[in-house]
Amino acid sequence: xxxxxxxxxxxxxxxxxxxxxxxxxxxxxxxxxxxxxxxxxxxxxxxxxxxxxxxxxxxxxxxxxxxxxxxxxxxxxxxxxxxxxxxxxxxxxxxxxxxxxxxxxxxxxxxxxxxxx
Amino acid sequence: xxxxxxxxxxxxxxxxxxxxxxxxxxxxxxxxxxxxxxxxxxxxxxxxxxxxxxxxxxxxxxxxxxxxxxxxxxxxxxxxxxxxxxxxxxxxxxxxxxxxxxxxxxxxx
Numbered sequence: 001x002x003x004x005x006x007x008x009x010x011x012x013x014x015x016x017x018x019x020x021x022x023x024x025x026x027x028x029x030x031x032x033x034x035x036x037x038x039x040x041x042x043x044x045x046x047x048x049x050x051x052x053x054x055x056x057x058x059x060x061x062x063x064x065x066x067x068x069x070x071x072x073x074x075x076x077x078x079x080x081x082x083x084x085x086x087x088x089x090x091x092x093x094x095x096x097x098x099x100x101x102x103x104x105x106x107x108x109x110x111x112x113x114x115x116x117x
Numbered sequence: 118x119x120x121x122x123x124x125x126x127x128x129x130x131x132x133x134x135x136x137x138x139x140x141x142x143x144x145x146x147x148x149x150x151x152x153x154x155x156x157x158x159x160x161x162x163x164x165x166x167x168x169x170x171x172x173x174x175x176x177x178x179x180x181x182x183x184x185x186x187x188x189x190x191x192x193x194x195x196x197x198x199x200x201x202x203x204x205x206x207x208x209x210x211x212x213x214x215x216x217x218x219x220x221x222x223x224x225x226x
Contacts, residue, residue, distance in 0.1 A: 011191045044215075044217055044219050045205055045220075047215040047217070062213070093163070096118050100164065100167060101149070101168060102150045102152070103207060104152075105167070106164075107161040107162055107164075110161055
């Protein structure tokens, strides 16, 4: 089955760190760009970061630049998001998504990150 | 930043009716860079339409996309019960590279 499964979310205090993982199956992970997209409770979708197929090209949204790091391990079919210096406004469901033709053609079920003391 | 503005915010319709959702961009887009997603309550988004008018795999033909430049439309020809959801448009280009509209909720009247 073609799918993405995220894990690693949870409750973390402001200033804390968390590492999200996304395991891909059913397709050739190493051939695809991958993204993280987040959704604050009751709000819309916001793109966070993307990484190209070999990890050699990475971009971030300005509001996470310098705090979040995206990476991938193609041998393990896994995408990561290291999140440091977390703020209350980072509270959201974080989705990993496969890059399609300038869009996101496959989504995971999401993992909830709550930043609160 | 390219801003996408979706209208209306909420669309109240009955099953069987036609839904027309609008997405307007703050500057002209290549049609290749416009997509639509459906998000049902408690679920992840799902790609419906890409390159403005192509249906994604497994998407019923009651969903269609059209438009060019700054004005794009998602049409659902006859609403089924499972179509009541939130719909987002998305574009690629500029900084940040990917942006979404704020969403249109299609609710049962």
